[in-house]
Amino acid sequence: MIVIYHKPTCSTSRKVLELLRDQGADPIVIDYARAGWSRAQLLGLFAAADVTPTQALRVEGTDAAERGLVGADDDAILAAMVENPALVERPFVAGPGGVRLCRPVELALQVLTR
Incomplete structure (x- = not known):
């Protein structure tokens, strides 16, 4: 299973989804801008992707x-x-190969297989 935390208005996010x-994946697409985040979700996602807030x-x-x-x-x-x-960089992709913040776009390939 592949999951992309996606923002449809983001060109990089659209490129990763494409x-x-x-690559033949049929990802679950989560529009996080609409769904929002909990603190626990973000902490789990960031830990899995090995990134800091x-x-x-x-x-x-x-x-x-400004904030x-x-x-x-x-x-x-x-x-x-x-x-x-919107303050969360995008897109994050989760799959068999782990979780990545997919910037650059090609990092998405790493999550497709173990």
Whole structure:
């Protein structure tokens, strides 16, 4: 099973979804901007992907800097991500090969097989 945490308006997220489908995958697509996140979900996702909240913070195209999140501690970043899902970098993909923040797009290939 492949799961993509997707934002349809993001060109990188759309490219990853297309790549997965081109590889024969039929991923479960979760529009996290609509569904939102819990703190526990984010902590689990980040741990599985081996990234920190700081590394998963989307600054470009968001108000992260204005919120004072650049250089903030993980707790503040996580709280802001739960409040505003757009602050999470995208896309994350989970599959048999693990969980990856798929930037660059080609990292999605790593999750397809063990």
